[in-house]
Every structure is written in C-alpha cells, then in structure tokens.
Amino acid sequence: MPDYGHELMFGTFTTPSAKDPQHAVAIAQAAEAAGLDAVTIQDHPYNSDFLDTYTLLTWIAAKTSRIRVAANVTNLPLRPPVVLAKAAASIDLLSGGRFEMGLGAGGFGDAIKAAGGPDLTAGQRVDALQEAIEVMRSIWDTSRAGLKHEGEHYKINGLRRGPRPAHEIGIWLGAYKPRMLGITGAKADGWLPSWEYLKTPTLAESNAMIDEAAIAAGRQPSDIKRLLNIGRPAIGASDGAFLQGPASQWVEQLSELILEHGFSGFFFGGDDADLLRVVGEEIAPEVRSIVSKARAGAGTAAPRRSAVLSKRMEGIDYDALPQALTDRAIEPGDFRYEGVRHSYVWSGRPGLVIKPETAEEVSAAVLYARAQAVPLSVRSGGHGISGRSTNRGGIVIDLGAMNGIEVLDAQTGLVRLGAGARWSEVAAKLGEHGLAMSSGDYGGVGVGGLATAGGLGYLARKFGLTIDHVVAAEIVLADGRIVRVDKDNEPDLLWAIRGAGGNFGVVTAFELEAYRLGDVIQAVQVFDGTDMASVLERWGTLVEASPRELTSFLMAVPGNSGQGPMAQAISVYAGADRDAAAEAINALGEAGPILDQRAYLTPYAGVVAHPGGEHRGGSAVIRSGLVDHFTPEIAARASGLLASGAANLLQIRSVGGAVNDIAADAMAYPHRTQNFSMIAAGSRGQSDLLDAQWGELRPLLNGMYLNFETDTHPDRLLEAFPEPALSRLRTLKRRYDPDNVFNMNFAIGTEADEVQAAE
Ligand SMILES: Cc1cc2nc3c(=O)[nH]c(=O)nc-3n(C[C@H](O)[C@H](O)[C@H](O)COP(=O)(O)OP(=O)(O)OC[C@H]3O[C@@H](n4cnc5c(N)ncnc54)[C@H](O)[C@@H]3O)c2cc1C
Known part of the structure; x- marks a missing residue:
C-alpha cells in the first residue's frame, strides 16, 4: 500500500463528558495551542453522562480559531440526515470551513431503540447510511433545484437545498465489516476506524477491501483518506505495543502507517492535555519532517480525486500547470468551482480557473494559458458586461485574491489598489x-474591469472618471513580462490601459490619486413617467445647469402591473453643504411630477455599499451610447424605445463637468464633450426589437462607453474609440500583444479587418 500524499492531520479523540462540561473545550484549546489540526468528539446521544456532540462541536468551534472539528463518529440513527447536513453546513459556515463529517451506521441498537430511534437490523442501518450520504451531499449541492429522495429509509419531497458549506465537507466512515468497508471505498471521503477494534479483517485486509471497492466504483484508492483513532495511547516506557512507548517509538510507528499503509490522520484519546502537547510539539513535527522528505524523494504529490479528474476538459493540459499554481487552480470537479464559474451577467463553464496571488503567479498563469488551445478570460470583480470574464471550456485568470488596498500617502491621496478589490x-x-x-453606482464591481475602461460614477461631474486618476499600474503582458507603467515608463501603455486596458495585458495593481472628501449628500427622487420624454429632457437640462458637485443617475422603467412608467433619479452632491445640496437637488425636482423624494447625509462609502454573494450568471442584452444633450428628439426617441417594450430599463448617468476638462487624446478613453451615458437593457428574446429601436437613436448619439455594451461587433469599435484613437490602439496592440491573447473585452485586434465574435 503506497503513501497517497494526503495532507497529514493530528488531532484528538475526545469524550464529551457532561460531568465536567468545560473539560472537552479545554482539551480542544490545548490541542490548538499545541499545533494539532483537529478535535474530534465521540457521539453517543443515548448516554446520559454525555453532552450533545453537535452542540459541543459548535461551542468548541466558537472557542477556537484554527483547528478543525468533527464528530467521531456521528450516530446516524438518532440524527436525521436533513438536519444533520444542515447542522454540519452551519458549523462549517460559522467556523470558516472547519467542520468534517465523521459518520457511523450506529452500533448500539438497543440503546438507539431506548432513545426512540428506529428499530433496524445492522444491515438496515448500513442501508440507511448509504441513503444518508446521498441525501447530505444533495443538500450541500446548491447548484441544483429542489431535492427529492424516495428511499427505503428517508423520503424527501421537494426540499430546497442548502445551506452550502464553506468548504467541501469530507464524509469519513467508521467502518469495520466488509460491507461497510465496501461502502467506504465506493462512496466515502475517508475511513475512520478505531485501532482497538481492528481485528478481523485486519488493518491491511480492510485497506485492501476499501481499495478494491473504490476501483470497482470507478474511483481511485487515493480518493479515500485513511484516518485512525487510538483510544488509549501512552507516552513513556516501551512495552512494544502500538503507541505505548517513548516519543521515538511513536514517530516510527506513525511514519510507517503513513508511508506503508496510506494513513494520513490520527486522533488520540485519553483527554490528556499533556499528551497532546507532546504530540503537537515533538512527535507531529518529527513525523511531518520524515514524511515530507520521503515524499520529496518519491515525488509523491497531493492526489487529485477521481471526481475531479473525470470532469477535466479537452484542450487543457492540466498536468502541465506550473507547480506554483497547483494550489491556485479550481477545476470543474472541485467544490469551489460553483462559486467561480459564472460572472455577474454571464453564465460560464470554464475548464480551469486560476486564482493567483502575486504578479509572478499571474505571469506564470498567462504563459501557461497561452500554451493551451482554449479561450482565456481575465476576471477582477466578475461584473463585466462587455467583458467576458468567464467562458466555456477555457481558462479564467481570476484576480479576486489580489485585492489589497493600500494608502501610500494620505497627504497626496496616492493609493495602490489590487485589481481584485x-x-x-x-x-x-x-x-x-x-x-x-x-x-460607479455599484460597489460589487471590481477595480480591474472598471479602472481599465472608464469609471462613470457618482462623483464624476466634480472629480472626473476613475481612469482620470490612474497614474501608474503594474501589468503582466502577453509574453509574461511584469512591467510598471507610469508617465516615465511605457507611457504609451499607460495611455492605452486607461480606456482599452482589457486588450493589453493583466493589470495586477493600479496607483491612483484619490481626493479628499468627507460626507456627501445622496438624494432619491421618483418621478411620474407618464410623459417620459418631458422628464428626460428636463432632467437632462437641469443636470447640465446644476453645480459640478451634483452628479445624477436616472433610471426609467416602463409601466407594468397597473403601475405607470416611472423614473428614479439617484443623485450625489459631492460635499456636506446641506443648503447648497438642497438647492441643487430641489432644482432637479423640477424634472417632472414628483412621487417621492428623500435625501440623507452619508459617507461616500455608504453610496456604494453592497451585500456580496456569489455570481449566478445569466445573459444580458444591453445597448450603450453617449449623449451630448437631451434634446427633444433624443428624449422622444428614448422614451419611445422604453414604451415599445424593447427595453425594460433605461439608465442614464451624467458625465460632463470635470470629465470634460481632460483632453480627448490624453488617454484611450476619448469622450470628453458628452454630458450623459445612456444604456437600454432588454431581454435576449427581444434583442431584435431593441436593436431596431436603438438603431433609430444611434445617429443622435455621440460615441459609446464600452463597459456597458454587450454587442462587441467590430462596428461598435469606432463608437468606443473614434479615430485617431483606434489606429493608435492597434499600433500599440501590435507592439504589446501581437498574438491577440487578450481579446475578451472589445477586442481591437491588431489590424482593421480583424473581427471579434459578436454576442
Ligand atoms: C451592476 C453593475 C453596475 C455597474 N455600474 C457601473 C457604473 O456605475 N459605472 C461604470 O463605469 N461601470 C459600471 N458597470 C460596468 C463595469 O464598469 C464593468 O462591467 C466592469 O468591466 C466590471 O469590472 P469587473 O472587474 O467587476 O469585471 P470583470 O468581469 O472581472 O472584468 C470585465 C472585463 O474587464 C477586463 N479586465 C478585468 N480585470 C482586468 C485586469 N485586471 N486587467 C485587464 N483587464 C481586466 C477583462 O477583459 C474582463 O473581461 C456596472 C456593472 C454592473 C454589473
């Protein structure tokens, strides 16, 4: 039996005695202090001298910070699997992913019956255990809809799944007899017997049965961790028996179990803090050192489970992934995949997501990805609308872990932002x-996608776009070089990434000059939109006439469910001068018949707070254009578009003001005369209607902000980058990315006749 290369785990096998309720907690804390990895608790719910194991595990998880917790092993007959799965997921979520599921069929039939549990034969209890494994895993798999389970022992009819645990909870079975060993091999993540009960079959025979069952089920033996309880270990004079002797004997015996019998975890009974200290401080480090040397010599790496291997995709050489990135890789069979496969508006099924933590790792990821014959997406916050930061069958470089925010100089306001913040x-x-x-208006948006394209936000008229404040950046180029760009280093590249950044590399960090600002005043005004054209026209005129401190975004929706059309203006006055703000906001209230309005003083952070959560994907159809003035003609066509049903939303952001103080050729974003950005959002099924209506508007528009446009057809390029900007960008593209590696956000190509696939 080989060493499988699993991470080693040393922990406790603790009694949940109710006589001294704090003792188990103290043991857990002593184990953590000694550097051990897990505290596991026996579960005998029929025992009147014991605390409830799951309550105790919760308590221990709350009183520790690092150590993992598990029941050793859970008495299934007295814990219905739905509640058990939810309890497990809850502890896991509350503890930051520290719960594992030790599970047993329930050995003491009479005691279980006495406690009101089901009256089952041993065989029936094993059947129930198999069902329970399926039920629990289904509850944790929230990627699918309601749960139905029509089993012999459990019947579940349409239960909503969840909660999803924080990490993939391993199911470790306490198994001794051939049938249970077979189930362990076929279905479990770990085997967790107690040394004292391993008689017939022996440890080696049991291991072989598990392996055989694993292979028969299409798995690998390494899919099942081998873990062992040792109920009464002792450190001291040697009597030759297993773990009854000096520390040196322990080191030898444990190392042998790891290297010869595939074990990787050991849980020590006795509830003795002194023993745990010796294990944690002397024995475990010695064993780790012996094993890591042996593994290095034999080239043993942590195994990938067969469930992961079976979901690998064509075109990606997974084995060629550089060693430095193996811990950063998430594959379709991995538990974390569900949380990284989609972006905010696009559904995806990438073959590999890499989450680097340094620029060097990004460089390695780019070079690796280039060698694969699949698409490459770059993701920061995953809120791309034009930018596809997910794909199907390709690679995603996800910068979410590179999310540092550093104030380099509080006086000048110089800050460094990781792209994933x-x-x-x-x-x-x-x-x-x-x-x-x-x-922008939404705090969930990532730094990378926005600061490489524009950044039309609530302070725009006073302070300009986000990119107007970018003074330097660190970029990984297509050839893997990591370069700093600023006014003295690669200034052309600095020019290009402030508007067309997604085309030139992976920006890992930005330096920006932030400005001083305390509280702001935010106002919400809701207008009756029956005469939407008039509201749009008047709002536009009033915004242009308002002081630069005021930036206003207007959202217009058609009427439905008996409610008429409405427009909601959310405006921010960049300052805390209430009188001046009230004057500006009241003036804007003249845009139309007011249905509701309120204003409040808030830190700017309050304007862009967001709740977080995983991306669920979808598909979006959005048209984007820039507007000089809301003339009667534009206002009429825009309101006509909304009334036609082609769009379910019009969103208009004021730009102008400080945005237009910048010269049009100062950076790749060239739009410095317009006062508004307008988008229309519709459904995929209505996209032809939307395009027909938008086509009527297009001649009246003046350019386009690419970050809101889902139609990435080359015709749109000239709207985003009117000449001479586009030619200059293509010249730079030939210099920095001649092979067009970065092509997922309004690909400019290297030549005029290159095209990018439209939506
Ligand atoms: C709900 C919502 C509200 C929004 N509101 C505003 C708004 O008010 N103002 C505004 O200006 N925009 C707004 N946007 C648009 C937003 O600016 C873009 O969608 C932006 O691309 C999102 O950035 P991200 O990092 O979250 O996106 P991601 O999906 O991570 O990236 C989008 C694209 O940007 C490129 N990219 C991402 N990171 C990098 C990087 N580090 N280096 C190089 N290229 C990179 C890639 O090509 C990628 O495909 C909004 C979007 C949403 C979904």
Missing part, C-alpha cells in the same frame, strides 16, 4: 483616511 471595499478603506475615488 471591490469598489465598496475601496470606498470604505479610503473613507477611513478622508479620501474618496469615484467608481
């Missing part, structure tokens, strides 16, 4: 220093 986090952190940086 969210704008809500940036606003909160800068706010602590009395600084601010306008981003």
Whole structure:
C-alpha cells in the first residue's frame, strides 16, 4: 500500500463528558495551542453522562480559531440526515470551513431503540447510511433545484437545498465489516476506524477491501483518506505495543502507517492535555519532517480525486500547470468551482480557473494559458458586461485574491489598489483616511474591469472618471513580462490601459490619486413617467445647469402591473453643504411630477455599499451610447424605445463637468464633450426589437462607453474609440500583444479587418 500524499492531520479523540462540561473545550484549546489540526468528539446521544456532540462541536468551534472539528463518529440513527447536513453546513459556515463529517451506521441498537430511534437490523442501518450520504451531499449541492429522495429509509419531497458549506465537507466512515468497508471505498471521503477494534479483517485486509471497492466504483484508492483513532495511547516506557512507548517509538510507528499503509490522520484519546502537547510539539513535527522528505524523494504529490479528474476538459493540459499554481487552480470537479464559474451577467463553464496571488503567479498563469488551445478570460470583480470574464471550456485568470488596498500617502491621496478589490471595499478603506475615488453606482464591481475602461460614477461631474486618476499600474503582458507603467515608463501603455486596458495585458495593481472628501449628500427622487420624454429632457437640462458637485443617475422603467412608467433619479452632491445640496437637488425636482423624494447625509462609502454573494450568471442584452444633450428628439426617441417594450430599463448617468476638462487624446478613453451615458437593457428574446429601436437613436448619439455594451461587433469599435484613437490602439496592440491573447473585452485586434465574435 503506497503513501497517497494526503495532507497529514493530528488531532484528538475526545469524550464529551457532561460531568465536567468545560473539560472537552479545554482539551480542544490545548490541542490548538499545541499545533494539532483537529478535535474530534465521540457521539453517543443515548448516554446520559454525555453532552450533545453537535452542540459541543459548535461551542468548541466558537472557542477556537484554527483547528478543525468533527464528530467521531456521528450516530446516524438518532440524527436525521436533513438536519444533520444542515447542522454540519452551519458549523462549517460559522467556523470558516472547519467542520468534517465523521459518520457511523450506529452500533448500539438497543440503546438507539431506548432513545426512540428506529428499530433496524445492522444491515438496515448500513442501508440507511448509504441513503444518508446521498441525501447530505444533495443538500450541500446548491447548484441544483429542489431535492427529492424516495428511499427505503428517508423520503424527501421537494426540499430546497442548502445551506452550502464553506468548504467541501469530507464524509469519513467508521467502518469495520466488509460491507461497510465496501461502502467506504465506493462512496466515502475517508475511513475512520478505531485501532482497538481492528481485528478481523485486519488493518491491511480492510485497506485492501476499501481499495478494491473504490476501483470497482470507478474511483481511485487515493480518493479515500485513511484516518485512525487510538483510544488509549501512552507516552513513556516501551512495552512494544502500538503507541505505548517513548516519543521515538511513536514517530516510527506513525511514519510507517503513513508511508506503508496510506494513513494520513490520527486522533488520540485519553483527554490528556499533556499528551497532546507532546504530540503537537515533538512527535507531529518529527513525523511531518520524515514524511515530507520521503515524499520529496518519491515525488509523491497531493492526489487529485477521481471526481475531479473525470470532469477535466479537452484542450487543457492540466498536468502541465506550473507547480506554483497547483494550489491556485479550481477545476470543474472541485467544490469551489460553483462559486467561480459564472460572472455577474454571464453564465460560464470554464475548464480551469486560476486564482493567483502575486504578479509572478499571474505571469506564470498567462504563459501557461497561452500554451493551451482554449479561450482565456481575465476576471477582477466578475461584473463585466462587455467583458467576458468567464467562458466555456477555457481558462479564467481570476484576480479576486489580489485585492489589497493600500494608502501610500494620505497627504497626496496616492493609493495602490489590487485589481481584485471591490469598489465598496475601496470606498470604505479610503473613507477611513478622508479620501474618496469615484467608481460607479455599484460597489460589487471590481477595480480591474472598471479602472481599465472608464469609471462613470457618482462623483464624476466634480472629480472626473476613475481612469482620470490612474497614474501608474503594474501589468503582466502577453509574453509574461511584469512591467510598471507610469508617465516615465511605457507611457504609451499607460495611455492605452486607461480606456482599452482589457486588450493589453493583466493589470495586477493600479496607483491612483484619490481626493479628499468627507460626507456627501445622496438624494432619491421618483418621478411620474407618464410623459417620459418631458422628464428626460428636463432632467437632462437641469443636470447640465446644476453645480459640478451634483452628479445624477436616472433610471426609467416602463409601466407594468397597473403601475405607470416611472423614473428614479439617484443623485450625489459631492460635499456636506446641506443648503447648497438642497438647492441643487430641489432644482432637479423640477424634472417632472414628483412621487417621492428623500435625501440623507452619508459617507461616500455608504453610496456604494453592497451585500456580496456569489455570481449566478445569466445573459444580458444591453445597448450603450453617449449623449451630448437631451434634446427633444433624443428624449422622444428614448422614451419611445422604453414604451415599445424593447427595453425594460433605461439608465442614464451624467458625465460632463470635470470629465470634460481632460483632453480627448490624453488617454484611450476619448469622450470628453458628452454630458450623459445612456444604456437600454432588454431581454435576449427581444434583442431584435431593441436593436431596431436603438438603431433609430444611434445617429443622435455621440460615441459609446464600452463597459456597458454587450454587442462587441467590430462596428461598435469606432463608437468606443473614434479615430485617431483606434489606429493608435492597434499600433500599440501590435507592439504589446501581437498574438491577440487578450481579446475578451472589445477586442481591437491588431489590424482593421480583424473581427471579434459578436454576442
Ligand atoms: C451592476 C453593475 C453596475 C455597474 N455600474 C457601473 C457604473 O456605475 N459605472 C461604470 O463605469 N461601470 C459600471 N458597470 C460596468 C463595469 O464598469 C464593468 O462591467 C466592469 O468591466 C466590471 O469590472 P469587473 O472587474 O467587476 O469585471 P470583470 O468581469 O472581472 O472584468 C470585465 C472585463 O474587464 C477586463 N479586465 C478585468 N480585470 C482586468 C485586469 N485586471 N486587467 C485587464 N483587464 C481586466 C477583462 O477583459 C474582463 O473581461 C456596472 C456593472 C454592473 C454589473
């Protein structure tokens, strides 16, 4: 039997005695302090001298910070699997992914019956255990709809799944007899017997049965961790028996079990803090050192489970992934995959998601991805609309872990932002220093996608776009080089990434000059949109006439469910001068018949707070254009579009003001005369209607902000980058990315006749 290369785990096998309720907690804390990895608790719910194991595990998880917790092993007959799965997921979520599921069929039939449990034969209890494994895994798999289970022992009819645990909870079975060993091999993640009960079959025979069952079920033996309880270990004079002797004997015997018999975890009974200290401080480090040397010599790496291997996709050489990235890789069979496969508006099924933590790792990921014959997406916050930060069958480089926010100089406002940070986090952190940086209207958006394209935010008229404040960046180029760009280093590249950044590389960090700003005043005004054209026209005129401190976003929706059309303006006055703000906001109230309005003083961070959560994907059809003025003609066509049903939403953001103080050729984003950005959002089924209506509007528009447009057809390129910007970008593209590696966000190509697939 080989060493499988599993991570080693040393822990306790603790009694949940009710006589001294705090003792088990103290043992857990002593184990953590000694550097051990897990505290596991016996579960005998029929025992009147014992605390309830799951309550105790919760308590212990709350009183420790690092150590893992598990029941050893859970008495299934007295714990219905639905409740058990939810309890497990709850502890796992509350403890930050520290729960594992030790599970047993339930050995003491009479005691179980006495406690009101089911009257089952041993065989029936094993059947129930198989069902329970299926039920629990189904509850944890929230990627699918309601759960139906029509079993012999459990019947579930349409239960909503969840909660999803924080990590993939391993199911470790306490198994001794051939049938249970077979189930362990076929279905479990771990085998967890007690040394004292391993008689017939022997340890080696049991291991072989598990392996055989694993292979018969299409798995690998390494899919099942081998873990062992040792009920009464002793450190001291040797009597030759297993773990009854000096520390050196322990080291030898444990190392042999790992290297010769595939074991990787050991849980020690006795509830003795002194023994645990010796194990944690002397024995475990010695064993780890012996095993790691042996593994290095034999080239043994941590195994990939067969469930993961079976979901690998064509075109990606997974084995060629650089060693430095193996811990950063998430594959379709991995538990974490569900949380990284989609973006906010696009559904995806990538073959590999890499989450680097340094620029060097990004460089390695880019070079690796280039060698694969599949698409490459770059993701920061995953809120791309034009930018496809997920794909099907390709690779995603996800910068979510590179999310540092550093104030380099609180006086000048110089800040360094990791591309994976969210704008809500940036606003909160800068706010602590009395600084601010306008981003957009939604704090969940990532730094990378927005700061490479524009950034039309609530402070735009006063302070300009986000990119107007980018003074330097760190970029990984298509050839893997990591370069700093600023006014003295690669200034052309600095020009290009402020508007067309997605075409030139992976920006890992940005330096921006933030500005001083305390509280702001935010106002919400809701207008009756029966005469929507008039509201749009008047709102536009009033915004243009308002002081630069005021930036207003208007959202217009058609009427439905008996309610008429409405427009909601959310405006931010960049300052805390209530009188001046009230004057500006009241003036805007003249845009139409007001249905509701309110205003409040808030830190800027309050404007862009967001709740977080995983992306669920979808599909979007959005048209984007820039508007000089809301003339009667534009207002009429825009309101006509909304009334036609082609769009379910019009969103208009004021730009102008400070945005237009910048020269059109100062950076790749060239639109410096317009006062508004307008988008229309519709459904996929209605996209022809939307295009027909938008086509009527297009001649009246003046350019386009690419970050809101889902139609990435080359015709749109000239709207985003009117000449001479596009030619200059293509010249730079030939210099920095001649093979068009970065092509997922308005690919400019290297030549005029290159095309990118439209939506
Ligand atoms: C709900 C919502 C509200 C929004 N509100 C606003 C708004 O008010 N103002 C505004 O300006 N925009 C707004 N946007 C648009 C937003 O700016 C873009 O969608 C932006 O691309 C999202 O950035 P991200 O990092 O979250 O996206 P991602 O999906 O991670 O990336 C989008 C694309 O950007 C490129 N990219 C991402 N990171 C990098 C990087 N580090 N280096 C190089 N290229 C990179 C890639 O090509 C990628 O495909 C909004 C979007 C949403 C979904």
